[in-house]
Amino acid sequence: MEVLRKEHRGHVVELREAEPAAMSKQGAARAVGPELVIDGQPIKWGRLPDGRYFLDEYAYDWRENLMDLAVSFIDYQTRSAERRQQRERKSR
Amino acid sequence: MATRKNWRSLTSIERDRLVAGLHHVKSNGIVDQFARIHSAHFSHGIHRSSHFLPWHREFVLRFERELQTHHAEITVPYWDSSVDQSDSDPLWAPELLGPFDAAWNLRRVLGDVTLPTPSQVQTNQDKTTYEAFWPELESVIHNPPHRWVGGVMASAASPGDPVFFLHHCWIDLLWAKWQLTHPDVPFVASGPGLGVTDPLMEWPDRTPEDVLDHRQLGYDYDFEV
Numbered sequence: 134m135e136v137l138r139k140e141h142r143g144h145v146v147e148l149r150e151a152e153p154a155a156m157s158k159q160g161a162a163r164a165v166g167p168e169l170v171i172d173g174q175p176i177k178w179g180r181l182p183d184g185r186y187f188l189d190e191y192a193y194d195w196r197e198n199l200m201d202l203a204v205s206f207i208d209y210q211t212r213s214a215e216r217r218q219q220r221e222r223k224s225r
Numbered sequence: 226m227a228t229r230k231n232w233r234s235l236t237s238i239e240r241d242r243l244v245a246g247l248h249h250v251k252s253n254g255i256v257d258q259f260a261r262i263h264s265a266h267f268s269h270g271i272h273r274s275s276h277f278l279p280w281h282r283e284f285v286l287r288f289e290r291e292l293q294t295h296h297a298e299i300t301v302p303y304w305d306s307s308v309d310q311s312d313s314d315p316l317w318a319p320e321l322l323g324p325f326d327a328a329w330n331l332r333r334v335l336g337d338v339t340l341p342t343p344s345q346v347q348t349n350q351d352k353t354t355y356e357a358f359w360p361e362l363e364s365v366i367h368n369p370p371h372r373w374v375g376g377v378m379a380s381a382a383s384p385g386d387p388v389f390f391l392h393h394c395w396i397d398l399l400w401a402k403w404q405l406t407h408p409d410v411p412f413v414a415s416g417p418g419l420g421v422t423d424p425l426m427e428w429p430d431r432t433p434e435d436v437l438d439h440r441q442l443g444y445d446y447d448f449e450v
Contacts, residue, residue, distance in 0.1 A: 179267060180268055182272075182415070182416060187267070189267075192379065193367075193379060195273070209337060209375075212337050213332075216334050
């Protein structure tokens, strides 16, 4: 199984080329392509009619490259966590 | 004819009715059902296609009818995110959408990315063809508010956050406004199965042709009154 790996802000992104048998086992796979894993957790993704990728949990940032999208998702999660912390500090 | 208006124009009675209606449709499973429908069809042409606007017009209308089972006079208000851009706006206050965040576990961020500007909205309104209008409306004006709110609203199951419907009501208003100023511009399919008489995902008996005239669906907007 081929794995494309990248580290970003302390997180590990992997694109794992799924075995055909594994793909059919998943059943629910919405598009044929690699498994996206961030820090060991599988991340669901799909493709729009023009072929761009989106993530189920981050569905309004559309990219032609799944690795770029994973990096953008990590940046979004980082910003979100920072902003929530700011709000919590403000509300104390 | 029911009139949809800006959330800022709601009377306190209308606001309280809306909030109670939202709790009603959450408690009977409708909100989660709508979120599942949207998520299931996300990659099937409800986004990034010529069906984006008609599909969401039908979707918001169906949700509004569910709210009306709680009170017949409820209409979905709109959130103009090119104007109301602060996380301290009363939209997010305890009297309106604020408490849903914790109660429905929405994990809102309120502030990620930049919201669309009035100038971007006007540039989009000036587009002279449908195939130039909808893609820009979707990517430049529709997408950022989903990400600005964040959490559930940034996911494919975004109708799980009630602000989804206020946001899409505004997107629908922008389409209605554009249609009124471009009355003879035809609907152009972005691909096979995405034409004006092709069925909408989830509702095979409904097509874009059925929803082109919003007033025939029984509602108008405050700017028309």
